[in-house]
Amino acid sequence: MFSAFSDVFSNLRTNFFQTFLSVLGIIIGVGALVAMLSMIDGLELYAKEMIAEKSSxxxxxxxANTGTRIDGIYTERDTAVRLDAAIVDQLxxxxxxxxxxxxxxxxxxxxYTPDSTKIGLRIQAFSLPVLNPLPDSALLHGRLISDNExxxxxxxxxxxxxxxxxxxxKDGTTADAIGQHLHFFGDSLEIAGIIKSDDEENFSIAFPLAAMAGMTKAPTPDPVLNIALADVNDVLDAEEFTNAWFxxxxxxxxxxxxxxxxxxxxxxxxxxxxxxRWVMGFIIGIAVVVGGVxxxxxxxxxxxxxxxxxGVxxxxxxxxxxxxGQFLSESIAISAxxxxxxxxxGMAVAFIxxxxxxxxxxxxxFRVVFSFNTILVVSVVALLIGVVFGTYPAKKAAGLDPVEAIRR
Structure with missing residues (x-):
């Protein structure tokens, strides 16, 4: 292979423009491929970050799987898991x-409001730790509920x-609601804070899950467990482990x-x-084929x-x-x-x-991201160009008659 590189540089000196133009075709094709792949990888990373911000x-x-379907009809199970703090800690x-x-x-x-006006409530009872804490800007009046509370x-x-x-x-302001009580589940809770809402139909409240134990008409809670992994790459493995654990x-x-x-x-x-990536790779691949020719x-x-x-x-x-082998090596050397x-x-074009x-x-x-896959693709492309476009010339050279070749 080292002799092949030596022959390539020898040809470059002897037939500079012809060899340079053939190598230039590969340079342009591979450069376009690298620039395209690095930009796509950057867009993919950006899109992942945007999804991560909005969907956790x-x-x-x-x-807990509390029911089952029999012939399309949902029925409650006689025995079901009840998620609580002890189980969460053990898991x-x-x-x-x-x-x-x-x-x-x-x-x-x-x-029911203090004047007995009915109100439809969306209710969330929560425990610690709060995985998605409210930003300070979301609190209009009052205060948040402390961890101890x-x-x-x-x-x-x-x-x-x-x-x-x-x-x-109608006559009061939202700040006046602080300290008043809202009645539901056969009991009443004091309003500690008012949360900003852009949805006109958002009639929601949130309070400690532990408070439900003392509410006479509260349903038996069937809470959902939200697990936040430190590394997003562990999510699928953690899901498999959790199912096996239960x-x-x-x-x-x-x-x-x-x-x-x-x-x-x-x-x-x-x-x-x-x-x-495949569509763009196919289009840019045409330039690489031209370089191979x-x-x-x-x-x-x-x-x-x-x-x-x-002939000799x-x-x-x-x-x-x-x-x-000699001419295939030279072909691969030119491609490399x-x-x-x-x-x-390609790196220069992408950064510009x-x-x-x-x-x-x-x-x-738009970002520039160079991944291992990009380098791998370029390496495979270089090898394929050398093998595919070097095979015919190599076979032609191997088929020469030695006597006729020496006479020329």
Missing amino acids: LENLVVK LDSLPYKAEGQLTFNTSSVG VTSGARLLLASENVARRVVG RNRYPAIDKPVETSTYTGYLEQLAQGISVF GVMNVLLMSIAERTPEI RKAVGANRRDII IGSFFGVLL AAPILNMIVDELE
Whole structure:
């Protein structure tokens, strides 16, 4: 192979423009391929970050399987798992990944304001730790419920703006709702804070899950466990572990829990990016093919000039395999050299193009990401170009008659 590189540089000196133009075709083709793949990888990373911000990709949701369907009819199970703080602690201690878990219970009910006006409520009871804490800007009036109050089951709640307006009536302001009581589940809780809401139909409240134990008409809570993994790459493995953990703990219950993740968004993104990558790769591949034709042209020209040399080699014992190997090595060497400079060109183009595209397009953020897959693709392309476009010239050289070749 080293002699092949030596022959390539020798040809480059002897037939500079012909060899340079053939290598230039590969440089441009591979450069375009590298620039395209790096930009697509950057867009994929940006899209993943956007999805992660809006859908909590690192979360695993665990829900007790409390019912089953028989001929399409849902029926309650006689025996079902009840998720509580003790089970959550045991699961998290067993989980071989760094994670936090929060229990939440969502339901709805009719509530009553201090003047006995009915109000439909969306209710969430929650435990610690709060995985998605409210930003300070979301709190309009009052205060949030402290960790100690959540743990002790303090009879406090957070209410949306719409609930606050119903509580104070037409003559009051939402701030006046602080300290007043909302009646539901046969009991009443004090409003500690008012949360901003842009939805006119958002009549929601939130309060400590532990407070439900003292509410006379509260339903038996069937909370959902939200597990937040420290690393999004552990989500699927954690889901598999969690299902196995519950099966081992409750062997008498068929499928004791149901689990779900948000990784489906990533799978859809990966499929879309993959299709786009293949389409663009096919289009840019045309330029690479043109470069390969240039390699074939240089080799045919080299064979014509080195015909006597080939004849001498065959006369002194070189067989067909030796000749084919020589010219295939030269073809691969030309492709490798072109691919190397193509990678450098592609990197330069990508770093120049990204900021320009960011100035033109406001909705997206173009980044340059060079992955192992990009380098692997370029390496395979270089090898394929050398083999595919070097095979015909190599076979032609190997088929020369040694006597006729020496006479030329």
